[in-house]
Amino acid sequence: MSEKLLDLKNITLSYDGEKILDRINLYVRDKEFITLLGPSGCGKTTTLRIIGGFAFPDEGDVFFEGKRINDLPAYKRPINTVFQRYALFPHLNVYDNVAFGLKVKKLDKKEIDKRVRQMLVLVNLKGFEKRRVSKLSGGQQQRVAIARALVNHPKILLLDEPLGALDLKLRKEMQLELKNIQQQLGITFIYVTHDQEEALTMSDTIVVMKDGEIQQIGTPQDVYNEPKNAFVADFIGESNIFDATMICDGRVEINGVEFDCVDNGFGKDSSVDVVIRPEDIDILPAGASDLTGTVKSVIFKGVHYEITVVCNGLEWLIQTTRSAEEGSEVSLSFTPDNVHVMKRIFEGFSSKIKGRVTAENEVSFLGVTFTREGLSLPEDTEVLLTIPPKSIEVVSEDHSDLIVYLESMVYKGAYNEMIVWAKDEEEEYRSLLVHSMNDEQIATDIGIKFRFDDIMIAPAELPGQKGAEREE
Numbered sequence: 001m002s003e004k005l006l007d008l009k010n011i012t013l014s015y016d017g018e019k020i021l022d023r024i025n026l027y028v029r030d031k032e033f034i035t036l037l038g039p040s041g042c043g044k045t046t047t048l049r050i051i052g053g054f055a056f057p058d059e060g061d062v063f064f065e066g067k068r069i070n071d072l073p074a075y076k077r078p079i080n081t082v083f084q085r086y087a088l089f090p091h092l093n094v095y096d097n098v099a100f101g102l103k104v105k106k107l108d109k110k111e112i113d114k115r116v117r118q119m120l121v122l123v124n125l126k127g128f129e130k131r132r133v134s135k136l137s138g139g140q141q142q143r144v145a146i147a148r149a150l151v152n153h154p155k156i157l158l159l160d161e162p163l164g165a166l167d168l169k170l171r172k173e174m175q176l177e178l179k180n181i182q183q184q185l186g187i188t189f190i191y192v193t194h195d196q197e198e199a200l201t202m203s204d205t206i207v208v209m210k211d212g213e214i215q216q217i218g219t220p221q222d223v224y225n226e227p228k229n230a231f232v233a234d235f236i237g238e239s240n241i242f243d244a245t246m247i248c249d250g251r252v253e254i255n256g257v258e259f260d261c262v263d264n265g266f267g268k269d270s271s272v273d274v275v276i277r278p279e280d281i282d283i284l285p286a287g288a289s290d291l292t293g294t295v296k297s298v299i300f301k302g303v304h305y306e307i308t309v310v311c312n313g314l315e316w317l318i319q320t321t322r323s324a325e326e327g328s329e330v331s332l333s334f335t336p337d338n339v340h341v342m343k344r345i346f347e348g349f350s351s352k353i354k355g356r357v358t359a360e361n362e363v364s365f366l367g368v369t370f371t372r373e374g375l376s377l378p379e380d381t382e383v384l385l386t387i388p389p390k391s392i393e394v395v396s397e398d399h400s401d402l403i404v405y406l407e408s409m410v411y412k413g414a415y416n417e418m419i420v421w422a423k424d425e426e427e428e429y430r431s432l433l434v435h436s437m438n439d440e441q442i443a444t445d446i447g448i449k450f451r452f453d454d455i456m457i458a459p460a461e462l463p464g465q466k467g468a469e470r471e472e
Contacts, residue, residue: 003029003030004027004028004029004030005028005029005030005032005064005065005155005156005188006027006028006051006062006063006064006156006188006190007026007027007028007062007063007064007066008024008025008026008027008047008050008051008060008061008062008063009025009060009061009062009063010023010024010025010059010060010061011023011024011025011047011050011057011059011060011061011062012024012057012058012059012060013046013050013055013057013058014058017427019212020043020046020212021043021046021047021050021057021212022211022212022213023060023213024043024047024060024212024213024214025214026047026207026214026217028156028188028190029188030155030188031186031187031188032188032189032204032205033179033182033188033189033191033202033203033204033205034188034189034190034191034203034204034205034206034207035190035191035192035193035198035199035202035203035205035206035207036048036190036191036192036193036207036209037193037194037196037199037206037207037208037209037235037236038194038208038209038210038215038235039194039210039235039442039443040194040443041443042209042210042211042212043209043211043212043213044192044194044209045160045161045192046212047192047209048081048158048160048190048192050062051079051156051158051190052074052077052079052081052158053069053072053073053074053075053076053077053079054074054081056070056071057070064077064078064155078154078155078156079154079155079156079157079158080149080150080152080154080156080157080158081149081157081158081159081160082142082145082146082149082157082158082159082160082162083145083160083162087145088133088141088144088145088148089133090132090133090134092133093129093130093131093132093133094120094125094128094129094130094131094132094133094136094144095116095120095129095130097133097144097148098116098119098120098144098147098148098151099112099113099116099151100148101148101151101152102115102116102151102152105152115151116129116147116151117129119147119150119151120147122147122150122181122184122185123143123144123146123147123177123181124143124177125140125143125144125147128140138166138167138170139166139170139173139174142162142163142166142174145162146162146178146181150181150185150187154187155187155188156187156188156189156190157182157187157188157189157190158190158192159178159189159190159191159192160192161192161193161194162178163175163193163195163198164193171198175197175198175201175202176201178191178202179201179202182202191203196235196236196237199220199236200220200224200236203219203220204219205217205218205219206218206219206220206223208223208231208232208235208236210231210408211407215228215229215231215232216228216229216232223236224236224237225277225340226340227239227275227340227342228342228343229273229342229343229344229345230273230275230342230344230345230410230417231345231408231410233273233275233340233342234410234411237277238277238278238317238319239275239276239277239278240275240276240277240278240281240316240317240413241273241274241275241410241411241412241413242254242255242273242274242276242314242412242413243271243273243274243349243412243417244271244272244273244274244341245269245270245271245272246263246266246267246268246269246270246271246272246341247268247269248268249263249264249265249266250262250263250264250336252272252274252339252341254274254314255311255312255313255314255413256312257290257291257312258290259336259339260336260339261274261336261337261339261340261341262336262337262339263339263340263341266341266343271344271349272341272342272343272344273341273342273343273344274339274340274341274342275340275342276334276338276339276340277338278306278316278317278318278319279304279319279320280334280335280338281316281318281319281320281332281333281334281338282320282332282333282334283307283309283318283320283322283324283330283331283332284330284331284332284333285330285331286328286329286330286331287331288331288333289331289332289333291311291331291332291333292311292329292330292331292332293309293310293311293312293316293329293330293331293332294309294310294327294328294329294330295307295308295309295324295325295326295327295328295329295330296308296309296310296315296326297326298323298324298325298326300323301319303321304319304320304321305319305320305321305322305323305324306318306319307319307320307323307324309330309332311332313414314413314414315413315414316332316413318332345419346419346431346433349388349389349433350386350387350388350389350433351385351386351387351389351392351431351432351433352384352385352386352387353365353366353384353385353387353430353432354382354383354384354385354424354430355382355383355384355385355457356380356381356382356383357375357377357378357379357380357381357383358379358380359379360375360379361373361374361375362375363375363383363385363457364425365385365424366402366422366423366424366425366430367402367422367423367424367425368401368402368450370450370452370455371452372452372457375457377457377459381459382459383457383458383459384457384458384459385455385456385457386455386456386458387432387433387450387454387455388454389417389433389434389435390435391450391451391454391455392432392433392434392435392436392448392449392450392451393436393448393449393450393451394418394434394436394438394440394446394447394448395447395448395449396447397445397446397447398447399447399449400447400448400449401448401449401450402422402447402448402450403422403445403446403447404420404421404422404432404445404446404447404448405420405421405422405443405444405445405446406418406419406420406440406441406442406443406444406445406446407419407420407421407431407442407443408442409439409440409442412435415435415436415437416435416436416437416438416439416440417433417434417435418433418434418435418436418440419431419432419433419434420432420434420446420448432448434448
């Protein structure tokens with residue numbers, strides 16, 4: 001792969017006081033197919049707009065071939081964009097839509113004709129030159145949009161969820177076609193999607209984003225097989241994700257059972273997340289391993305069975321070509337290199353939130369006030385509250401202590417681990433960890449209620465958190 005073509009350094013952007021991108025650092029190589037992947041609102045489209053010159057960062061710099069281009073308008077950048085809504089000209093035919101940009105540049109007619117016909121061959125639209133775009137199918141319109149963008153010979157092509165309006169079969173066909181076009185032309189593609197399959201199918205490099213931060217950068221194989229945290233593991237493919245304790249290097253405990261692994265460097269008895277992909281688990285006769293449970297469900301998926309087994313209260317998902325009887329006892333087996341240990345997003349298993357002693361035996365945090373008899377701290381003392389996730393209950397908004405924003409939710413085998421956000425008195429967002437059996441809609445407001453007696457109070461500092469950066 002060639003050297004850096006595009007380099008984003010410490011890109012930060014806010015809208016109406018809300019931070020959309022937080023210190024994004026990312027470089028793109030020449031001739032690379034790189035995909036920005038993440039849920040709605042993670043900042044991937046905003047990143048694309050900054051690259052294209054349609055938005056400008058509050059802080060940080062954009063470099064193209066080593067030159068700073070922050071102030072360069074979109075039309076002067078060697079970058080073209082294909083949007084989800086193709087923005088074709090309905091009054092023009094296919095040929096004139098593709099030729100439009102070249103005519104604006106006042107190129108020679110023979111050069112225009114040569115380029116347009118080459119592009120139409122490349123996108124399999126030869127013979128459609130005189131067809132009105134309104135008479136084309138969705139897939140054909142998308143090909144016209146791609147041809148119109150590529151005919152200008154850009155150094156970089158930006159694609160903002162261009163397959164979103166297509167049906168499943170056509171979308172799969174176009175994934176392969178886009179990759180073939182990119183390889184034939186040797187142009188850098190920067191692709192935005194929330195579809196993990198698209199990212200895995202087409203990309204040389206995947207950038208997983210969440211809340212305006214980069215969570216992981218790597219090849220499709222690296223991101224799938226070695227996720228950096230529970231969010232990435234849950235977002236990319238099916239996963240068994242469990243709370244665990246790293247006993248020592250090469251040894252991890254999940255729900256009271258110890259397993260060998262190949263990870264190290266997390267520290268003795270540290271709190272971690274463990275991911276085991278369902279296709280990496282074998283089903284054996286009961287008693288054949290230390291992990292034995294009861295088959296809860298068996299679903300035939302065509303090429304494999306999807307089996308849920310409950311072991312010591314945790315649900316394990318297994319994808320295997322072997323079937324099993326519901327209600328039967330089985331054992332589970334996997335190799336140490338299939339146990340992926342990750343640092344938890346939260347330190348330990350509790351939330352750390354700053355509060356303040358507002359009166360005798362009274363503490364306030366996030367706009368909530370509670371009493372604690374015998375509190376020996378003077379008034380106006382800043383405190384650090386440690387809140388166990390099981391001490392926060394998800395309730396209706398009418399019965400809540402606090403309305404929060406549900407940012408993410410990961411199933412941990414026995415409960416959903418939720419990360420929610422609330423504003424403090426200084427209008428800064430603070431995160432809380434919640435364990436709940438409720439299934440809630442991500443990216444919505446929910447109500448929570450605290451068990452105040454479970455909250456620990458002590459003076460302390462909050463730990464910092466950072467996003468991921470790409471290795472050189």
